[in-house]
Amino acid sequence: MTFRQIKSNVIVALCGGAVVAALVPLAMILFYVISHGAAALNWAFFTQLPKPVGELGGGMANAIAGTLILISIAAAIAVPVGVVSGIHLAEYGGTPLATAVRFAADVLNGVPSIVIGIFAYGLVVLPVHRFSALAGGFALAIMMLPIVTRTTEELLRLVPSGLREGALALGATRTRAMFTVILPAALPGILTGILVAIARIAGETAPLLFTAFNNRFWSVSLGQPIASLTVQIFTYAISPYDDWHRQAWAGAFVLVSMILVLSIVARLVTRNLERMNRGS
Amino acid sequence: MKQVASRDDRAYRYTTAIVAAAIVLLVLGIGFELTRQSTLAIQKFGFGFWKGRVWDPVSGEFGALPFIWGTLYSSILALLIATPVSLGIAVFINEVSPRFLRQPLTYLTELLAAIPSIVYGLWGVFVLIPIVRKLEMLRPEWLKNSPFLSGPPLGVGMGAAALILAVMVIPFSSAVAREILKGVPMNQREAAYALGATRWEAIRVALGYGRVGIIGAVMLGFGRALGETMAVTMVIGNNPQLSASLAAPQYTMAAVIANEFTEAADELYLHALIEIGLVLFVITIIINALSRFLIWSMSQRAVAPAPRPVVATNEAAVV
Numbered sequence: 001m002t003f004r005q006i007k008s009n010v011i012v013a014l015c016g017g018a019v020v021a022a023l024v025p026l027a028m029i030l031f032y033v034i035s036h037g038a039a040a041l042n043w044a045f046f047t048q049l050p051k052p053v054g055e056l057g058g059g060m061a062n063a064i065a066g067t068l069i070l071i072s073i074a075a076a077i078a079v080p081v082g083v084v085s086g087i088h089l090a091e092y093g094g095t096p097l098a099t100a101v102r103f104a105a106d107v108l109n110g111v112p113s114i115v116i117g118i119f120a121y122g123l124v125v126l127p128v129h130r131f132s133a134l135a136g137g138f139a140l141a142i143m144m145l146p147i148v149t150r151t152t153e154e155l156l157r158l159v160p161s162g163l164r165e166g167a168l169a170l171g172a173t174r175t176r177a178m179f180t181v182i183l184p185a186a187l188p189g190i191l192t193g194i195l196v197a198i199a200r201i202a203g204e205t206a207p208l209l210f211t212a213f214n215n216r217f218w219s220v221s222l223g224q225p226i227a228s229l230t231v232q233i234f235t236y237a238i239s240p241y242d243d244w245h246r247q248a249w250a251g252a253f254v255l256v257s258m259i260l261v262l263s264i265v266a267r268l269v270t271r272n273l274e275r276m277n278r279g280s
Numbered sequence: 281m282k283q284v285a286s287r288d289d290r291a292y293r294y295t296t297a298i299v300a301a302a303i304v305l306l307v308l309g310i311g312f313e314l315t316r317q318s319t320l321a322i323q324k325f326g327f328g329f330w331k332g333r334v335w336d337p338v339s340g341e342f343g344a345l346p347f348i349w350g351t352l353y354s355s356i357l358a359l360l361i362a363t364p365v366s367l368g369i370a371v372f373i374n375e376v377s378p379r380f381l382r383q384p385l386t387y388l389t390e391l392l393a394a395i396p397s398i399v400y401g402l403w404g405v406f407v408l409i410p411i412v413r414k415l416e417m418l419r420p421e422w423l424k425n426s427p428f429l430s431g432p433p434l435g436v437g438m439g440a441a442a443l444i445l446a447v448m449v450i451p452f453s454s455a456v457a458r459e460i461l462k463g464v465p466m467n468q469r470e471a472a473y474a475l476g477a478t479r480w481e482a483i484r485v486a487l488g489y490g491r492v493g494i495i496g497a498v499m500l501g502f503g504r505a506l507g508e509t510m511a512v513t514m515v516i517g518n519n520p521q522l523s524a525s526l527a528a529p530q531y532t533m534a535a536v537i538a539n540e541f542t543e544a545a546d547e548l549y550l551h552a553l554i555e556i557g558l559v560l561f562v563i564t565i566i567i568n569a570l571s572r573f574l575i576w577s578m579s580q581r582a583v584a585p586a587p588r589p590v591v592a593t594n595e596a597a598v599v
Contacts, residue, residue, distance in 0.1 A: 175291075210542050
């Protein structure tokens, strides 16, 4: 073998090494989350409130409920706005406004989540001087919005133009063609995009720190501070108590499972869609 | 053909336009709000805010230099680790791997992006930091005195933060790099092989063809690293100091906001923190816009590949 061939083989092997280098931390993280987390899980974790400092046991019932509430608020704001914006981009994509909206969505996607937290703090928390579930949900909605917008646009564009032309030829207005023909055709894909967006915001902590804040008690009121899995994990992880560390791992396990299930469902739906589009 | 718009359609167009415009307003609103909420600090300290080395909220002294330093240093270190790994992954999946492994490997690397920052942080605190601490204790004497590795073996610090950031950035950079490599026309590689290139030399030609987009991929990762909050906050040690040492606890812009925002008792303190957020916002917009432009310009070229003479030699440097 010449020197050049040896060099080539070495570098190709190093590329394989790079894949291993990325998969090792992935495997380690999943291993620890599963082994520590599953060991710490019990019925109380899902049904009880956090115990006061020094008492063993307790759970994260309020944080799990809180995370679900925050996600629901975020989706309630981001889905309608994002889908309608996506419809506009798909229908009138060439205008300067559309270009600006696309750019803004991309910018928004790259804004650090902590900065979005500051914005939500200034807009929702400061005027009423109270942390609230609403503020947290609003911050998460901003993070969700660009994903929903862009996937809606892309999926509407994927709908075969024959469908649209058929509807228009039958005398439907553009509005009617969109809402009765095109949007329903793209709906499964859009729902997948929404699932992906939810999976992304479910794990966010930074934007909740000073919007939803935290709450050690059961609260489902939108105007009050609310607990979330992520903030609770953070609080417990940096605390000095072993029992809280144990619960932090359990929380991480629940969170990661939630996110993985969402991603896998989204993936299966996408695969089925692709199969359907290929017409087999 | 002239479009005949009914009244119904006009309403449709303008209503959806108003909703879509909200996204633009949102971005402008964030910039406006952050500026408005930081005016006190901007007026009081001016540019000196970014040169001050002392952060002492109790005495009202706010210098943000250590945070800028910590953010840039940790992000750049992370890129130094993540870039070769990301490129290696992209090359392996696209050019080397057997076909049946491509999909699973892509999915696994993407899984790294699905894990929440807080879980990285948790893992960092309880798994990575003890490992780093052990490594730090193994330093030989001469290393303990070098400026890059000096300091007591705490475990927490710049090194741990850079490592975690690197892992978090890899899925983003490698995904884009993979797309870019996929867009490189086959004839580029074939031409290289025809000239007698080895496998690596052909890959290097492909990388060279896509270098603009790959720089974009790296910058996209940079933007991610700059704004990353939770995992870094939990492992970097949160000590505002200017140090080149990987073993030294330091602080980042995002971390100081996360830690001190709810404790900021007086208005000047809060405004100083929000000013840090404002700068983070502006920097990430610039980096992201630039990276998107590079990736976009690459995709334009991939559509209409200009025939370029590409010669594979051992001497040509890969940029």
